[in-house]
Amino acid sequence: MRDFIITYSIEDRLYLNITNRCTNNCAFCIRKTEHGVGYNLWLQKEPSAEEVMASLRGLEMDAYSEIIFCGYGEPLLRMDLVIEVAGGIKREYGKIIRINTNGHADLIHGPGNAQKLKGLVDRINISLNAQDSVKYREICRPAFGAGTYQAVLNFSKSCDGIIPDVVLSVVDWPGVDTVKCREIAQGLGMELRVRKSS
Numbered sequence: 001m002r003d004f005i006i007t008y009s010i011e012d013r014l015y016l017n018i019t020n021r022c023t024n025n026c027a028f029c030i031r032k033t034e035h036g037v038g039y040n041l042w043l044q045k046e047p048s049a050e051e052v053m054a055s056l057r058g059l060e061m062d063a064y065s066e067i068i069f070c071g072y073g074e075p076l077l078r079m080d081l082v083i084e085v086a087g088g089i090k091r092e093y094g095k096i097i098r099i100n101t102n103g104h105a106d107l108i109h110g111p112g113n114a115q116k117l118k119g120l121v122d123r124i125n126i127s128l129n130a131q132d133s134v135k136y137r138e139i140c141r142p143a144f145g146a147g148t149y150q151a152v153l154n155f156s157k158s159c160d161g162i163i164p165d166v167v168l169s170v171v172d173w174p175g176v177d178t179v180k181c182r183e184i185a186q187g188l189g190m191e192l193r194v195r196k197s198s
């Protein structure tokens, strides 16, 4: 059953659910679990930028430490909406903005996407998910195929120096070598976060 939950909160963080589409099909995706995140994030339709901004009105925005684009899907599939909404949130509320992404933006839209987020996004969490291309394809089953892992690394590098806080993440999943993943992140001068699977 579908709903139209655009915003949801966890502790003091406010999340924006803008699409259910994704260019990965990860084995551990929370969308596959019965409990999900505790909200029904399956959208009847994708919200417009106006609908996202309208969903914020009436919320106690001061209560949130950051606003995060992260729902049941890949937010940067909707790059134009992210730019518009992030700009609106910065202007109206001055909040810290984070994007949780699979890092496929340049495969989806062509090169140069990190630059488009400059000044709008404060933090980006990019799912590295594996220590190499073979394991990545096995676990994430990307729509873009063999070159995707390298593209995620390239996108991560392109964010460095443009977005103030760039973090890579992996899910603790069978076959994922978190030590090697940490070495890769360190090689890029970035922090690695290891998340537990749902």
Ligand code: SF4
Pocket: 022, 023, 024, 025, 026, 028, 029, 030, 031, 072, 073, 074, 101, 102, 127
């Ligand atoms: S990238 Fe995220 S939303 Fe997409 S399939 Fe993987 S875990 Fe799910």
